[in-house]
Amino acid sequence: xxxxxxxxxxxxxxxxxxxxxxxxxxxxxxxxxxxxxxxxxxxxxxxxxxxxxxxxxxxxxxxxxxxxxxxxxxxxxxxxxxxxxxxxxxxxxxxxxxxxxxxxxxxxxxxxxxxxxxx
Numbered sequence: 001x002x003x004x005x006x007x008x009x010x011x012x013x014x015x016x017x018x019x020x021x022x023x024x025x026x027x028x029x030x031x032x033x034x035x036x037x038x039x040x041x042x043x044x045x046x047x048x049x050x051x052x053x054x055x056x057x058x059x060x061x062x063x064x065x066x067x068x069x070x071x072x073x074x075x076x077x078x079x080x081x082x083x084x085x086x087x088x089x090x091x092x093x094x095x096x097x098x099x100x101x102x103x104x105x106x107x108x109x110x111x112x113x114x115x116x117x118x119x
Contacts, residue, residue, distance in 0.1 A: 001050070002046065002049070002050050004092065005045070005046060005092050005093060006046055008085060008088060008089045008092075009039070009042050009043065009046060009089060011085070012039065012082075012085060013039070015082060017032070017035065018078060018082050021078060021079070026070045026073050026074060026078065027066070027069040027073050029066040029067075029069070029070055031070070033063075034063050034066050034067055034086075035086060037060075038060065038063050038064065038067065038090045039086070039089075041056045041057075041059055041060040041063075041090075041093065042089050042090070042093055044056055045093045050096060051096065052093070052096075052097070054099075054112075055108065057094070057099070058108035060090060060093060060094055060097075061094060061097070061104055062104075062106070062107065062108050063090070064087065064091065064094055067086065067087050067090060068087065070083065071083060071087060
């Protein structure tokens with residue numbers, strides 16, 4: 001799977017950010033931030049031999065969920081193929097998380113409950 005993600009990442013990194021979308025948002029999410037965070041997590045995952053720390057998995061799931069909401073509202077001139085490939089990379093990396101996505105709070109900065117730390 002690392003080879004598949006590496007090929008997708010190399011192709012993605014070689015592309016310019018879609019024209020006219022810097023500073024744009026879709027579905028209420030900043031496209032530059034979604035792209036940068038997912039690409040950064042994928043880059044780190046590749047550099048770590050196919051794993052991420054908990055924080056980056058949380059970011060990846062969070063931004064992946066946002067991208068899932070963005071995809072259906074993209075316009076033809078928003079380069080939907082660019083975003084679909086980014087989403088595919090996020091999906092492939094996300095499945096390597098040993099924790100289920102549902103175990104994370106909706107925002108990555110929300111503290112995770114730890115045994116013995118109940119409010």
